[in-house]
Structure formats: C-alpha cells, structure tokens
Amino acid sequence: MKIKKEVTIYDLAKELNYSPSTISRALNNHKSISKKTIKLIKEAAEEMGYRPNNLAAGLRNNKSNTIGVLISRINRPFMASLISGIEETARKAGHNVLISQSNDKYENEISNCNTLYDSRITGLIVSLSMETVEMDHFQKFVDKGIPIVFVDRVPDNFNSYKVVIDNYTAGYSATKHLIEQGCERIAHFAGAQHRNVYRERKKGYLDALREHDLPIEDSLIVNFKTLSFEEGNKATKKLLKMSNPPDGIFSANDTAAVSAIMCAKKMGVEVPEQLAVIGFNDDPIASIVQPSLSTISHPASKMGAISAKRILDHSANNYDTDLSEITVLGTEIVVRESSLKRGVVLESE
Amino acid sequence: MKIKKEVTIYDLAKELNYSPSTISRALNNHKSISKKTIKLIKEAAEEMGYRPNNLAAGLRNNKSNTIGVLISRINRPFMASLISGIEETARKAGHNVLISQSNDKYENEISNCNTLYDSRITGLIVSLSMETVEMDHFQKFVDKGIPIVFVDRVPDNFNSYKVVIDNYTAGYSATKHLIEQGCERIAHFAGAQHRNVYRERKKGYLDALREHDLPIEDSLIVNFKTLSFEEGNKATKKLLKMSNPPDGIFSANDTAAVSAIMCAKKMGVEVPEQLAVIGFNDDPIASIVQPSLSTISHPASKMGAISAKRILDHSANNYDTDLSEITVLGTEIVVRESSLKRGVVLESE
C-alpha cells in the first residue's frame, strides 16, 4: 500500500512562493493578509488537498479545540441525549468531542481524567460516577485554568460551572401530583443519597408530604442501589405485600417505575386505580408501557448544549468569566395514564 | 486566577540531570535505560506532577492514539451501545475516542470526516448516514493508510474492514418464525433499500416466503423512510384496513414494530392472535410493550469492541494486515409474546 505524503503549509509556501507565515495567516483569515492573497492561497490549498494538522496547531497553542466528556455510561437514554447535545454544539463551533465512561467506578473516573488531561482538552464536561466522593482528580484542570462543567450528577463541595435541573421542585411536583390524584400512602424509590439528584428528589418528596399533612413512613421509602429493573421488581413486590400497602409510588427513575407497573399488574394490583405510579426521566419506555408512565421530563440534549456552550464561551472570553455559574433548568411533569387515579389533572393553584 | 505552568520532560531533565532523551525513553520503558534509572525518573515524574502532552507526541509520531467514530445519531439504543463497546476497548488499549454524528446527512458526514482527519486519528469507525452514496470523502484515509472500519450500515463498493451482522439470515429467520406460527400473509416494514441492512433483511423475508410457498404481495411490503413510530402507525392502520389484511408483520426495526402493536390494539386487532409481530434490534421498548415484542437481537456493544480491535490491531501490526477483512456476526431471535400465535416455538429442523 502506497502512503501519500501530507501536504503542509510549507508545501503550499514553496508552491506559491510565499512564506509559511503568510500561508498560515491566510488560512486563518488574518487581517494583515490581502483578500486577494487569501483567496489565492485558499484555492491552492483546496486544490493541493491541504488539511490542517490539529496536533501541530494544538501543540503550539497549547489547546486542542476538543471538549472532553466524562460520564458514567453512554448507553442510557439520558446520557446519549446529553452527549448528542454536546456534540452538536461543539461541532458547530469547530470543536471535537472526546468521550469516556467511568462505568460508575471512581478508579476509572480518575484514570479517564488523566487521559483527557493529557490530550489538552479545552474543557471538561462531567457527570460524576456513583462512587465518587473525593474530587482531587479534577484539581489539575483548575490549576491550569481549564474549565469544568459538572452536569446532572454534580459535586456539593467544588466550585465550578454546573448545569442541573431543579430536582427538588421536580420531586415535589411529582409527589404533589400523586397527592392531588388522591394518594395518601405514597412510596418513594430513592437513589443513592450522596448524589445530589437523588437527594433533592427525595427532599421534594418529603416536603410535599409534609405540606399536605401526610405522614412520612420509613417503610415506604426504599433505598435503591442502582434503580434497576430487578431492584424495582423486588421492592414493588415487597411493598404490595405489606398489610397496609402504598397507593402511589414516586420513583427516582423510569426503569424502576416501569418495573413497578409491570410487577403490580402481574400481582393483580390495578394501576393507577389501586396504585398510581410516576417516574423520572421520560425514557422511551415510559410512553410504551401500559398503562403509560407519568414522569418528569429532562431537557437532556439542551443540558448538553448548554454545558458545551459554557466551555466554548469560557475559552473564547480568555478565561475571565465567573467560574461558579450554575444553570438550573426547569423540568416538566408529563402526565400519562399510570398516575391518573381521578382521570383528570387538577389545576394547580 | 493563577495558572500553573506545565511540567515537561525538559523540566524533569534539568531537575534530575539527565537529557530529555533519557527522560523520554525512561517514561516509555525503553530497553536501553537501566531499571534503576527508569524507576528514579518515573517516581520523580509522578512527584513533580508530570503529565505527557499527547499533542506533542502525536505531532512527532504523526498519530494521536485516537479512534474516530462517525455515526448517524448517538441517542439510539443500538448506536449508544456500539459506542460504549468502542470506548471500552479503545480505552483499555490507551486510546481515546472522538465522536461525531452526521444526523443522517451526507453533508455532515463529509465535514465530520475532514475534522476527524485533521485530528490525525489512528483509525475511523463509520456507520453510514442514510443519504450517503458517494464514498469519495473516505479516500484521503485510504491514501494515508489510515484504517476504516465500516460497521452495520456499510458501503457495497468500498474495499475496507467491515463489521456487520447477518441481516439476511436474521430476516429469513424472523419471517420463517412467523410462518411457523401459522402466518400466511406476512407484511414487511422495509427500510431504505440502498442501505445494506434493510436490503438484506428484506431479501431474507422474500426468500423465506418463497421457500415456504407463500405468495409475495407488493401491497404487503411497505417502504419506510425512517422507520419511525409515526410512520409505523400510519402503515399499520392502512394495512389493517385492507379488505384482506396481513396476519403477521416483520418490521425492520423495533420502533415501527412497537407502533404496529399499539396501533393494532387500539383498532381492536388482537396481537398475536390476529396479527403476529416481530421486530429488529431488541431495543429496551421491546420487552416493555404489551404483548412484549419478539425481535432480533444485535450484539451492538460487541460490534463496537470488534471494530475498535480492528483499528488497534491494524495500527499495532504496522499496517500490513488485510484491509478487506469482513466480520459477520450472528444474531439471535428473541421470541416473546407478540409472535406466539401457536403459544409455542416450533423446533427448527
């Protein structure tokens, strides 16, 4: 196999009798190069098949026009949409996207952090792994002035850009909705409480109960490890076998919520009549399950777009923007069949 | 904000009274450096917070230890799993993953191709956009000896690594399964026929009908544009309103298949008794819909892993491997409720 040699700006320079400086500036539309020359050089570049070498430019400028993404898992609907939003925004601005997944392991997160750092990324977008508590591995980015945007699963004790949804309000609304539908014993499928998202959702749940004078019962709050289908199944079975079973469930994700619906049906418990269910995320399965699952919808792709924009803006503004900006996005409650005990949605005051 | 200076091998060299050459070699475990020196240097590097600059190394070596991925859309279950498999395999080998999505536009595919090329990727993994016909934009990779792996949606007329599933056999098996369940008028939801995957699935469908002496009826073959939920809905409605409606549907994806199930139920047509349905992909929605959807399962993550491995091997073997290797993976038919007209699966001979 014959391998063609690359065309560099030096080749262009020789061919056109210009210096490499002029070629470089022309290709970057530098103002000190005449329009005519720019046009000439660009056409020749095109014709000779010139393609810039990002590695060389990156080395010289000490940045790579690349955004690094560090998440737990790609193949989750929310994460895939998040990345999609990041990619779209980054690409429009001429930036690349490097992805890495931690599989929810602290160790992987550290190692991925290092690898991304080694690539001299322009900025880092992170959704923390389930295990992460210490944040030291992010310090080297801060030291070098590389912006970090934490998204969705964010740290409590680290000053940085953050993009989140209002989990508290979402949890509150979801629970309130169940209450308005007539539920009096509402169970909660809670995620790991050291992660902001699950903690806030639970807080919203608790406050909604309190404000509507419903008792908080520990036996109705199930602490999940991963909010998986299997876990949801087991929890639902146990709840429904109680002498005094719940009449509603607010699950911190859709997977567990769907498993609850399916489990209830199997056990002969009618949804929503005997058990109203509401989930979180609006995954595709939510609209497919029967009865269809009421849930909270995340603007995942938008969150990705905003995160990417933070990095791009920060980098464009020469690092003088406020690093601690926090973006909180609203969510929407999507009412489907699984929660409609009364058959209608009450007007919220 | 104070920005720390980076530690380079020159800093290490000065500090330890070695030459940069020795530092570089030591960090790469070069055999001409004594064990003792390597240990010394590595410890000092760790202590001083040295981190390699991939851009510099990449420039010098003219490669970046980065695999480029070019797909239509990230937020599809199959694609997300594919990327996940790529990422995992690449990372284990110390490679990064750059992603880009074409949104099924030819134009985007070209532009992404160029951007990835500019980053001097080690290899490219591609699933073609729906629109792509011309393949010229991939030529520059071939010219430079950069391996391309086409995966799933592959070209017909381009010599390169390919990783696919046996779409023909899968289509044949799916159809045969419906026949064995007693279907006699089987409709097919076909995807765009210029893409290998949909063409092969249809071929399998047609051959299965022929070999079982069932007539092929054009009115039962619906040509889809995107195999979306809406399209599926419309097609199903039309089919079921026929004077002589089908008693089975083989859909080229799960989304359309699920829409068929839901549409049939709404129209009072029982699934699978009056209409058996089988899909393709085994998306999460397949096991959630009721009746649950029989389908063909893809080893998506494995396909990603294999694709990445092709690139890594090719690059490790100094570009002397056979470029035209094609990997065909088997699929599995997943029989659920939507196709079980007879209530049992017949033993295939």
Added chain:
DNA sequence: ATAGTTAACGGAATCGATTGCATAAATTAA
C-alpha cells in the same frame, strides 16, 4: 592485555503551525 561487545545515555534534528518582531512596499499627509 587488547579487541570486540554491550549497556547507558546525550546531542540535535524533527514533526507542522503559530506569532512577535522586523522589513519592504505602497499610500497618504504636509
């Protein structure tokens, strides 16, 4: 002991693009 090896390391060019500091040419001002 002497030639021949081997082990351990250093010098300096190189990868390709960028950019501060010149310089030459062209234009304008006076």
Added chain:
DNA sequence: TTAATTTATGCAATCGATTCCGTTAACTAT
C-alpha cells in the same frame, strides 16, 4: 517631494516529545 503611516509579507523561535546517530564506560572473550 519627503516624512509618516499603513499594508503586506518574511524570519526565526517556539510548543513538547521522539529518535537516529553517536559517544563513553564497563564488561567479556581469548
């Protein structure tokens, strides 16, 4: 017409790691 600008371009250093050639010192074989 001459000085003062402006416009257009070139020179050469630089980014950080790698690697082809040495070179020196230590070691081995005969």
